[in-house]
Amino acid sequence: MQLKQPKSIRQQLTIATSSLLVAAPLQSLAANSSDNSDFENILLESSQLYYAEQERVNVFKSQVLVTGSITDESILTANFVFDTMSGSSPNGRIYSGNVTTSGGNSNTVAVTTASGFSFNANSNQAGADKSWLTAFDDIRTAYGLEWETELTQFTKAVLTGNVSIENDYDSYGTSGTFLWDFNQRRSTLSMAVGFSDDTIRPDAGIPEGLEEVWCGSTAIALDWLSSCEATSPFFYPDPADKKVVDYLVGLTQVWNRSTIFQANYSMGVESGYLTDPYKQVSVVDPSQGNKEIAILYEKRPESRITQSIFFKAMNVVSDSVAAHMSYRFFWDDWDVNAHTVDGKIRFDVSSRSYFQPHVRVSFQSAAFFSQAYIESDTKTDNPFADKPDYISADHRLSEQGTITAGIKYGRTLGKDGKFGIRVEQMHQKYKANLLPDMKVWIVQALLSVRF
Amino acid sequence: MPQTSLHFENGLWVGRFEAMASPCEVLVDHPDRRLAQKALELAEQETRRIEQKFSRYREDNIVHRINNSNGSCINVDAETAGLLDYSQQCYELSDGLFDVTSGVLRQVWKFNGGDSIPDAKSVERVVKHVGWSQLVWRKPELILQPGMEIDFGGVGKEYAVDRSALLISALKVKSVLVNYGGDLFALGARQNGKPWEVGMQGPEADTVHMIGKIELFRGGVATSGDLHRFLLKDGIRYSHILNPKTGWPVENAFRQVTVLGSSCMEAGMLATFALLQGENAEEFLKAQEVEFRVVR
Numbered sequence: 001m002q003l004k005q006p007k008s009i010r011q012q013l014t015i016a017t018s019s020l021l022v023a024a025p026l027q028s029l030a031a032n033s034s035d036n037s038d039f040e041n042i043l044l045e046s047s048q049l050y051y052a053e054q055e056r057v058n059v060f061k062s063q064v065l066v067t068g069s070i071t072d073e074s075i076l077t078a079n080f081v082f083d084t085m086s087g088s089s090p091n092g093r094i095y096s097g098n099v100t101t102s103g104g105n106s107n108t109v110a111v112t113t114a115s116g117f118s119f120n121a122n123s124n125q126a127g128a129d130k131s132w133l134t135a136f137d138d139i140r141t142a143y144g145l146e147w148e149t150e151l152t153q154f155t156k157a158v159l160t161g162n163v164s165i166e167n168d169y170d171s172y173g174t175s176g177t178f179l180w181d182f183n184q185r186r187s188t189l190s191m192a193v194g195f196s197d198d199t200i201r202p203d204a205g206i207p208e209g210l211e212e213v214w215c216g217s218t219a220i221a222l223d224w225l226s227s228c229e230a231t232s233p234f235f236y237p238d239p240a241d242k243k244v245v246d247y248l249v250g251l252t253q254v255w256n257r258s259t260i261f262q263a264n265y266s267m268g269v270e271s272g273y274l275t276d277p278y279k280q281v282s283v284v285d286p287s288q289g290n291k292e293i294a295i296l297y298e299k300r301p302e303s304r305i306t307q308s309i310f311f312k313a314m315n316v317v318s319d320s321v322a323a324h325m326s327y328r329f330f331w332d333d334w335d336v337n338a339h340t341v342d343g344k345i346r347f348d349v350s351s352r353s354y355f356q357p358h359v360r361v362s363f364q365s366a367a368f369f370s371q372a373y374i375e376s377d378t379k380t381d382n383p384f385a386d387k388p389d390y391i392s393a394d395h396r397l398s399e400q401g402t403i404t405a406g407i408k409y410g411r412t413l414g415k416d417g418k419f420g421i422r423v424e425q426m427h428q429k430y431k432a433n434l435l436p437d438m439k440v441w442i443v444q445a446l447l448s449v450r451f
Numbered sequence: 452m453p454q455t456s457l458h459f460e461n462g463l464w465v466g467r468f469e470a471m472a473s474p475c476e477v478l479v480d481h482p483d484r485r486l487a488q489k490a491l492e493l494a495e496q497e498t499r500r501i502e503q504k505f506s507r508y509r510e511d512n513i514v515h516r517i518n519n520s521n522g523s524c525i526n527v528d529a530e531t532a533g534l535l536d537y538s539q540q541c542y543e544l545s546d547g548l549f550d551v552t553s554g555v556l557r558q559v560w561k562f563n564g565g566d567s568i569p570d571a572k573s574v575e576r577v578v579k580h581v582g583w584s585q586l587v588w589r590k591p592e593l594i595l596q597p598g599m600e601i602d603f604g605g606v607g608k609e610y611a612v613d614r615s616a617l618l619i620s621a622l623k624v625k626s627v628l629v630n631y632g633g634d635l636f637a638l639g640a641r642q643n644g645k646p647w648e649v650g651m652q653g654p655e656a657d658t659v660h661m662i663g664k665i666e667l668f669r670g671g672v673a674t675s676g677d678l679h680r681f682l683l684k685d686g687i688r689y690s691h692i693l694n695p696k697t698g699w700p701v702e703n704a705f706r707q708v709t710v711l712g713s714s715c716m717e718a719g720m721l722a723t724f725a726l727l728q729g730e731n732a733e734e735f736l737k738a739q740e741v742e743f744r745v746v747r
Binding site: 007008009010012013014016017018019020021319320350351 | 533610617713720
């Protein structure tokens with residue numbers, strides 16, 4: 001009966017023991033929760049995300065999160081994010097697959113922008129016009145610190161600071177949150193204010209909105225261009241600045257033993273340079289079957305006020321099933337309205353592992369200046385006689401619907417360790433054939449370990 | 452039953468009570484009496500709760516309900532489910548050598564130091580009712596075949612040690628040692644940064660002297676052995692460690708195994724697994740890369 005080759009089962013036994021001890025009810029512990037644990041634990045979490053749009057953007061994102069308690073009442077969290085992004089993203093120019101063209105749409109425009117960011121949207125292959133895409137290659141690093149501290153027995157404050165740096169984009173942010181537990185800790189009121197200051201500095205400078213994209217030293221003559229650098233006589237060398245102030249008021253309510261509700265209202269006030277210097281708009285000639293005859297830089301208003309309300313319910317259906325449902329309504333003074341419904345159900349398959357299917361559906365209306373392209377004015381010789389004040393062909397500001405569906409598998413490792421993998425597919429559909437439908441695969445792996 | 456007591460001895464607060472047929476101690480290396488009192492209360496309360504809930508000698512608990520279910524389906528609470536899951540994992544990890552259904556073998560094996568060895572027929576009759584694989588465990592539902600029993604005796608004391616330590620860990624003191632009849636857990640080192648010194652008693656019934664000591668900073672220690680519990684017939688010593696697959700004692704079992712682990716339960720389970728390996732106990736423990744002591 002004895003084992004010939006003793007095998008090591010200790011690790012599995014440790015996991016089994018730890019999960020048993022942690023999973024067992026902690027009534028006695030809860031009764032003494034004012035004597036909070038002062039275990040000098042350090043939690044290390046990491047996640048790897050892979051985001052792939054069909055033949056477009058690829059993003060690899062690595063994130064490391066370190067949490068540690070400084071004193072009994074305070075927790076300090078540090079995070080570090082490293083993203084590498086490469087691929088191509090829609091630049092706003094017409095998607096030729098949907099515009100009748102009379103030959104000659106094999107235009108190539110090469111743009112060199114931020115360091116390491118070069119693009120050569122060569123479209124000479126028939127049927128593979130990619131002039132509507134801009135290739136990019138960027139690296140982002142971000143650092144954040146969060147300090148959570150108890151003020152009194154029922155109040156808590158959270159202060160954060162964040163820095164994010166890309167080749168051509170810096171962002172500095174800070175926020176403060178105040179949390180108040182009342183109603184025997186069944187209710188929590190939260191109030192937060194955040195501020196961020198972003199700077200964008202494209203290598204070439206900031207282009208003047210609604211001015212023509214030039215190629216080298218001349219306005220683009222699309223018919224004969226093959227490759228050049230996108231320029232403009234109207235570039236401003238100074239970086240552009242954007243400031244955002246966010247406000248949030250929220251209430252979390254424990255309804256009964258198995259249900260929690262949450263409601264938030266938030267508002268964001270953005271000001272400064274809100275335009276995307278890399279986005280462009282095509283000018284087409286209707287008399288030539290909407291052939292693209294010129295390209296303009298986009299331009300957006302210099303202020304934006306966004307608001308949103310958010311409701312969420314979490315219900316523990318049974319010992320092994322928990323459901324999350326949420327709804328968000330977003331609106332702003334650019335006429336963008338968006339509704340998002342999100343549902344997740346977690347099924348515990350054992351005390352240590354679970355599956356969580358996820359579905360999200362959202363609809364968004366277009367910004368008032370969202371336009372797929374501009375028709376040139378054929379009555380005069382000046383094709384740009386009829387320019388609007390603002391225009392953007394950015395797909396993110398257009399009317400669209402998105403469905404995301406996926407599944408996550410999670411598992412505990414040891415006493416406090418966690419492992420998870422999430423696979424999702426996002427399907428996005430745009431109004432007015434602005435862009436082809438987009439399918440995106442998202443794969444994320446998460447690992448957290450406590451020391 | 453002796454009263455619960457708390458005394459300051461040799462620079463430590465020593466809380467004592469008796470539960471699970473063992474002397475229980477909570478040692479708190481901190482000058483604050485209230486902290487020691489709180490630690491002792493938490494430990495005693497939790498230990499009595501566990502004993503009340505999982506003792507097989509009571510008729511008012513879940514174990515009694517399960518063992519008298521006579522083949523019907525029993526819906527168990529989350530904590531019992533956790534212990535059943537754990538028992539199943541231990542059964543699988545030990546290749547069936549650790550089995551919480553093996554308690555019925557006590558009907559024929561009476562380990563009282565005497566010489567009454569059961570006959571093969573009666574062992575065969577009882578061993579039919581042993582085997583985790585014969586029961587149906589689909590959380591939270593458990594179905595035992597008539598005649599089967601479960602017994603958490605093999606994990607109960609270690610579970611109480613770890614649970615007590617877990618509850619005490621919420622207090623602002625780390626220099627605590629929980630010791631229930633030799634199965635113990637240290638939350639952290641002594642106040643002076645030194646380890647706890649744990650004396651080890653030998654397996655002989657009449658030994659009072661220590662056969663060694665273990666220095667423990669943090670973690671669990673558990674001992675399995677056959678102190679007082681063996682049968683002697685015709686010069687053959689029958690260990691109380693029974694192989695649930697055969698219903699007979701494990702041959703050439705070590706007399707005592709002590710293991711250090713990250714928890715008391717883990718240490719206890721490894722010590723039990725090791726005894727079940729018979730003469731291969733040491734090889735088994737070496738493969739686990741744990742600190743251990745054995746007595747042949």
